[in-house]
Amino acid sequence: MQTLNVDLAVIGAGSAGLSAAAGAAQFGLSVVLYEKGKMGGDCLNYGCVPSKALLSAAKAAASVREAEKYGISAGAPQTDWQKVKAHIQSAIETIAPVDSQERFEGLGVTVIRETARFEDSKTLVSDSTRTVARRIVVATGSRAFVPPIEGLSEVPYLTNETIFDLPELPEHLIILGAGPIGMEMAQAFTRLGSKVTVVEKELALGRADPDHAAIAIDTLKEEGVTLLEGHKAVHVTGQGKSIHVRTERQDGSQTSVIEGSHLLVALGRRAVLDGLALDKGNVDHDETSIQVGDNLRSKSNGRVWALGDVAGREQFTHVAGWHASVFSRRAFFKQFTKANSLPIPAVTYTSPEVAQLGMTEAEATECYGEESVSAPSFPFSENDRAIAEGKTLGEAKLILRKGKLLGASIVGEGAGDILQLVSVAMSNGLDVKDLTNFISPYPTRAEVVKRAANAHFTDVLFGKNAKRLVGLLQRIP
Secondary structure, eight states, X not given: OEEEEEEEEEEOOSXXXXXXXXXXXXXXXXEEEEOSSOTTHHHHXXXXXXXXXXXXXXXXXXXXXXXXXXXXXXOOOOOOHHHHHHHHHHHHHHHGGGGOHHHHHHTTOEEEOSOOEEEETTEEEOSXXXXXXXXXXXXXXXXXXXXXXXXXXXXXXXXXXXXXXXXSOOSXXXXXXXXXXXXXXXXXXXXXXXXXXEEESSOTTTTSOHHHHHHHHHHHHHHTOEEEETEEEEEEEEETTEEEEEEEETTSSOEEEEEESEEEEOSOEEEOOTTSOTTTTTOOBOSSOBOBOTTOXXXXXXXXXXXGGGGSSOOOHHHHHHHHHHHHHHHHHOOOOOTTSSOOEEXXXXXXXXXXXXXXXXXXXXXXXXXXXXXXEEEGGXXXXXXXXXXXXOEEEEEEETTEEEEEEEEETTHHHHHHHHHHHHHTTOOGGGGTXXXXXXXXXXXXXXXXXXXXXXXXXXXXXXXXXXXXXXXXX
């Protein structure tokens, strides 16, 4: 067995691990990167990239259906599932070189395509290598959570790791879970021609602003998605392309059986911690994450850092990238950046998109009281670009307390991109006034943020005192 002594050892070649490894290597440090699966991790191969490629194909189908309202006759769209899959694979293959073993070896990283585990507090071992490291990053990501539903383990269910490799388009896709993944897949497959039923034991898009979530949910229902909220799956049977899911209302008042051709489990994700021998490395953990502080450093072993999903925080690719930045700043530049020092945006890429940053209106009200919180908004239906393009569904809402930005929620076409205006403001300590003090090119959708900010000052600018002041000032020659 080969023994290596390095500055940094990284387990996991997803967003967090790759960013940490690349940064360290470019600083001239010696780096070993372990990856037992595909380079690029879940996001490139099974998550963000393939799902957004699928959504783009579905959006194209929806555009064909909507063409008539713009005076264009196009007929009903026909889905060629094999070509849709080719489009998905092309997106993955185009991005893959950025995350490839060859690129990282070119940066000077030693890439070992094996499973790694702790041997002791400073040593990792794999089948061929023992690595003694000054610092160790665990960035093994997460996998789909599969709950102990009776019969589920005996039927051919799908997760995000298998849904994109289906040999044919599902006739009737049953989805367990109405979070972002479940709702995105529900709309995509409906638009491509599948019948879709979504089962959710609580509320769909439950973490989003309720009013904005309702706008997206109503759109999906109008497009043909069947949504059963307040239902939980209690038993699954079937084989081949005949799946039966028995559901119950949460209060037990109603049961029903859904018959479909395919079943997708989209009930959240769990950190991948098995096989790491964390106890041997003196790395405290529970079933869901490694125990770290706001510095992302293990509370029990100071050599070890947990980045991305295994850190027990928000499970987003952009958060994993941010964690790598926090690690680099603290480990290499001795800064005091914390994982929670910036607001975390979240976007559900349905049409319309639902974008959230910081507190929701309900959260802010509960924290500070209804009287001290305001939520000025501006509808897309009054935005000239949205009107010109016939995409007027949605609004921008800012969550404020004494002029300070606590959060924002935007629902509508391009909401995720528009949200970044507020993200920049909040991340740099700006307040609502600063969102009024720039020139927005006309016509753009992002102007809804400025108009929502302006709405906060309407009473001040056009109230009695302002009118009196303007009247007085007009007397000055």
